[in-house]
Amino acid sequence: MSHETIYRSLFIHARGALKKELLEHLRRTRAMRRSRHHTQKTDDHGRIRETVSISERPATVEDRAVPGHWEGDLLCGSANSQIATLVERQTRYVMLVGIPSKDSETVINALIKHATKLPQELYKSLTWDRGTEMAGNKRFTVATDIQVYFCDPQHPWQRGSNENTNGLLWQYFPKGTDLSVYSQAKLNAVARRLNERPRKTLGYETPAERFQQTIASTG
Template sequence: MRVVLPVVGRHPPRPESGRYLREEERILIADGVLAGRSARSIAAGLGRAVSTVARELKRNRAADGSYRPLVAQALTRSRRARPRPRILERDDELRGLVQAWLDKRWSPEQIAHELLAVHGRKIAVETIYQTLYSPHQVIGRQPRMVLRTGRPHRRPRRRGDKRRPRFIVPITLIDERPDEAQDRLNPGHWEGDTIVGAFNRSAIGTLVERTSRYTLLTHLGGGARADRLRDRLIETFTALPAHLRRSLTWDQGGEMCHHHTVAATVGMPVFFCNPGRPWQRPSNENTNGLLRNYFPKGTDLSIYTPDDLARVVDELNHRPRKSLGWRTPHDVFTNLLSNAV
């Protein structure tokens, strides 16, 4: 029987998943075994499942039957999966099919579905992507030539537990927004966002009042937007009466990192939508779509002056809306201004 002994420096230290037992935990297991404790007692002390400890004691004992933590650690590392050729490197027929469909501009998802449905071959979509972007040129195609995105490199993706918080000051989610904001009967609840220009280098701030659908635009120009957005929001809302600044709902864009300053200065709570749920700001999303008729995507928004924005706002707010009984947002909002609650 081959005996595996620990070799100092054989395995360079690297972060390991918390799913697996660490060397420190194996030392505690060995101490528990020497003390005559049961696997259940040891597992309780480690905060692990009893099956984890029992399996460890069964699989990683030394040649003489004893449990030694360093030997157990070395045994575990020796069994780790080693890199092996991907399926598209090993299977010439399968690789040929994938290449043919890529030449027809099929997406990896479409290819994977067709392989399973027609050829009975199961392959993960991610496998196709990884092979296509592999530096070894397994698939003789350039990603930018065959993928509709045209990206020569994959976008980096952070692990969920490694993502940095976007906001230094904790945010308040839309789930805590008052119910009165949902029914649109009480005015003063706003939805906000920014529309961005070419290469994300310019932006315009958009605000919509939920009851009247009244729209306001803020000129942000180019460059860094967080400070400018903060100042424009404070300037805009302080000009309104208190009954028309009850709440503001935004998405989780980093441009709103000064949300706490806006809330404290204006005296109006700021709520945030849940990630990936733009429909939680329906009025603002609809208005942003209308604004793209005036500010097309891919254009430089910094060329528009405050006067240009004022003309667009005037045109939108004087357009009759079916949701308002064919009244205009301007008429409804003007009535709200004169009726303090």
Template sequence: MNFSRNKLSIPVCSSSRRPSRRKKKHQRTQRTFRHARPHQAARSGGIPHGISIRSRPAQIEDRALPGHWEGDLIVGANQSAIATIVDRSTRFTVLCKIKDKRAETVTRALVEQMRQLPVQPRRSLIWDRGVELSAHRHFSTATNMAVYFCDPCSPWQLGNNENTNDLLRQYLPKKQAWPTIRSASLMTLPPS
């Protein structure tokens, strides 16, 4: 019996990379595998007077003190949005319903939510490069918190928040509109 390299590699290589439908049904994200996204050019405009994440103090990076927050938006259908703010050390999460993604609306809603917290755990906020927080100076003066912005196309700099958003997507799917959800009912989501 003669074996060649080609005959041996056929059974190994012929198996599909995609899991079966039965396996896919039990995965948390319900997708087969990740696809690379094309690189997008930077938009003009940006954040006026934004402070880079690289210029923040070193004590924020070691996650020893509570009060340093990471924030982002979860967007659903019909421009409905929910702001998620996660503490870097305790992973305490604050959810806030947003009417639209305009900077004034987002900033006003974030100020209301952060003022409900005691003064001690309000030290700094790290946000991505979205224009929804371009009114960060108003947020800083209203809450007495420094605001730092991530580097462009670097979501891993908000690791806690990105992980929390992925877990929240189980209860708040992308294709669903959230017009009936109120900020008070967001706190009743099941713990992940």
């Protein structure tokens, strides 16, 4: 993902009147289900060491008072394919990262590379579940100065913005899809569509608009 691609997507504004049909489309109607991927990641043999608990996360992160704090996870498809999904807690801004393999070294390398595309003011922490793909989280923190916090075991709602976003993403990537066929350009396009969707929780502004305001305030 290039700098040009990211910053072009930040300044896209939703146009026209907000229709009732669109508002209804934004709401998820299906109950959230725990994925097989989540179960596999949280069994006794899959726990990772050297984690910083979410209980140690600053209160300013919890109440979304300041920007730059993200939630992340792997969205898994067929044929051992996956993409990293990242959601900024205050603005609900979404970024998607293609991940060729879910072994920890590959995931951490991809997240480190991606983290360099944002200013430090906009990427201060990352909250993840206890999947083994984040076993190298200390290396990520050393390389980026971004602290990683881990949810309690089997508590996916502790990164609720990310869970909700993953539910929305299934509209674009049907379950059972081989996610490896999507280029980074395609992932960027899907993220842009989500970021242009007005959100009730944002007063019907879009994540892109809120994120642009954040950039302006930190510039």
